[in-house]
Amino acid sequence: MKSSVKRIAALPVAVLAVSLSCVAAAQSPTPAPDSETFDVEQLFAGTCGFCHSEGGRAAGKGPQLMNTPRDDDFIRNRIKHGKQGAMPAFDGALTDSQIDQIVTYIRALKPRAG
């Protein structure tokens, strides 16, 4: 069973922009307006899941996120500011609303069927 929040539509993101021309674009200090689809599951498969195994369902280099006892503020803060030597800071890459969607994704995580 896929997560119930697999596709969260109508949310930001420059960071997941389909356009490849931005490879050559000048660096922007702030993310682009929230105008495209933000897919948290894809974000996990691209970036977060490298450390948070099985899309956050199991411990890997980083802790298991499913059923985490941490509160929302802690998770938001950790995503924004990272942890030295363990997790990068994403405050320049993700907007507050995107981070909120990640928290929602984490709260909805269930074991995958099969």
Next chain:
Amino acid sequence: MKTWWCYSGLPLVVGATLTVSSALAQTVDTARIEAAGQNDWLTYHGSYKSYHYSPLSQINAGNVGNLSVAWMHIPGRSTRGLQSMPVAADGVLYYSGSYSRVFALNGATGEVIWSYFPELDEALIARQTHSPYNRGVALGEGKVFVGTMDGRLFGLDAKTGKVLWETKLIDSQKLTVGFTGAPLYAKGTVIIGSQGGEWPGRGPIFAVDATTGKKKWEFLTVAGTDDAMKTWGNDSWRTGGGGGWMPGTYDSETNTVLWGTANPAPLYDWSGADFKTQGARPGDNLYTSSVIGLDLDTGKLKFYHQELPHDAWDFDSAVGEFVMLERDGQKYVVHPNKGGFVFVYDRNLAVKNVWPLVQNINFVKSIDPKTGELIGRRDFSVGKVTEMPLCPYIGGGISWNSGSYNPKTGLYYKLGQEWCMTLDIQKTTPVTTPQAQLNIGADFKMAPPPSGEIYGHLDARDPITGEKKWEVRYPEPPLGSVLSTAGNLVFVPDSRGILHAYDADNGAELWNHSDGTGHQGGIISYSANGKQYIAVTAGFGGMLSDDYAPNFGGVYKSMPRDDGALIVYSLK
């Protein structure tokens, strides 16, 4: 066997007596690295032959029981442990720690001669995933060369540590990546490859003038030629990958730099079997997961072999070893691949043999030992991989640290890793702004092999045929480099923190000692003031060792991941 006796017929003190006086130090140049003087360790791989072997025999199978700690050095701020390979010249040991901190130490006493801590872009480093470790420095022309995570290469005065030049080579703010690997010095040129595999970018390898720091050339491992551009369908070269994040070597006979390249991005493609026309990056994706030969003077590609065309498993070729051998009049180059195979080439990188170091490989059924062609490859589509786990694990059947070839025994001592992974392939879109992010392409988790438990092993094998002479097993895969010596010894620093010494002929353990924390870096031997030393870096943490606590528990649960030390041994 731990008896007191001097190795018959071998000198107690090999070579001329040395002092650490810089006044007596000789310039490290290409000829000297080529000659591989027995007292020194002049490049990441020891010499251009890349043997990771010391001809010193003062410490030997007969007296290794008397090995003890001579001195230690704490570099501080060892975030993600200590991963570097020291180098040594004229009795001075040079090494780097996290954040590219560089030290020059009296090889006999550990006294700090100088240190240099570059001022780095800390805000950038806080946003990087594969950071801030550094894996080594290079020596040449009276300088020490080191790369940084914010995309710079430094030339330091080897006597004082003073910055002679610094050159910005990568826009790390945009591309995220920088330099973690050691540079290579050859003929007035410093070569260094960038990180790259997991990020959108073109994975450059740079050549810089050793005297001035001026960039001489740049080779793009992603679509670096017109022919290569055709192997990235749908302009997927823009999603990139590649890079050459471990140092290769230099073949003076052909004036060629030999380098291994990293994987394309995303690591895991959803193309299925139609990877030539479908998926994230249709085509072979040259020159990723390849070994390449570049002209030292121009950077032009002379020859290459793509070990994994369209690598869909992150089993790249960035392992830096190019072991230069000669047998029966034929010259060979031996290069391990992360997927667990060892490739044997001629000096122009034409395949001569391929043999598996590890048992648990199923990303292909086999590799043709005559041609290098992949046979029975597994190309995944979107969704959970159900039939069997992918083997090896993303950590590789062979990791990035180096094995050792001992010309006295004719054996290649190499660590293999037996582990697998579950995998759920996802379509991803590369994240490129405001700063490039990882592009993995799957959710995954470490898993045991279908045949049993995870383990690691040190093999003693014929490097050309792969024939195994002996093996030592470890409950968790060791991740450090291996050293062998003319004292008939093989040293293995393991993940639990134990440094082992084995008899090079039969694998019998002769000595061990705890370094107090896990190893994942280099080990060398050198001579200072006529005395032989073994220097090893200890300090765990990083992109592979961070997997150990959740998967293996035990000593790893309390093992620090922000600590490290250089530990130097000699005979009592």
